[in-house]
Amino acid sequence: MLTLLRTLFFFVVFWLHQVLILPLLVYFLIKSKVCGPESARNTPCAVGRIWGKLMCWLGGAKIVRRDKSGLSADEAVLFVSNHQGDFDIPIFLGYGGRNLGFVAKKELGKIPLISSWMGLIGCIFLDRDDRRKQVAQIKETIALLKQGQSMVIFPEGTRSRGPVMADFARGSLNIAEKAGVRIVPVSLKDSYTLKPKGSWGFPGGKAEMILHPAVDPASLDKETKAKLHEYIKAIIQSGLDG
8 A cells, every 4th residue: 555655646746846847947948058058957957866866755765875986076977887777867866966967768868858857967868779870979978078077877778677787788888988087887786676577666665876986997908998898897796796
């Protein structure tokens, strides 16, 4: 019964919140067009942080954040994370600790209202079916990182819906070195339990977000760079095992 009530309350508040902040969305979409996307990014990112924590609270999720990254407040980085479930994006928005955008699948760009907010905070909707578009979008991601915008990428490409990670896409992390930023491996532990596979409800529970020490790709030896996706995956796995 608690799961049912929590789930109903979640969706009612979710869409009510979107309607109530619609005037704010329209304002920032206009500001982005007139003044440029960078000038309209800070407040939408702040809204995203509030939204992320609100979604976790509504879903009965208690998030434990452990930060070992050693980052300064203004350093732009590429967050590289495993992807267990539906709550991963709210967790990052609410507990990432800074303005950030996502390299997300193109399907998220079709969700009304949500996709507009994602565009405002600097998200890239990656089209894996169109190689030419994909190359252009990767260049756009690199440009955002160079501008000082932190980004999040899920190299598995889709949600695992469980504790076992899928293979990381080879070469997907090279954008960090091209942008001249460090990589922060992130372990999201037990986030899949917040909305279990095959379930329609939110049972609640605890999940961990572990930010590992930042890695500078430029300082790695040639052999490690060649297998960067495996190197970062192993760091993330260490957080899941701990």
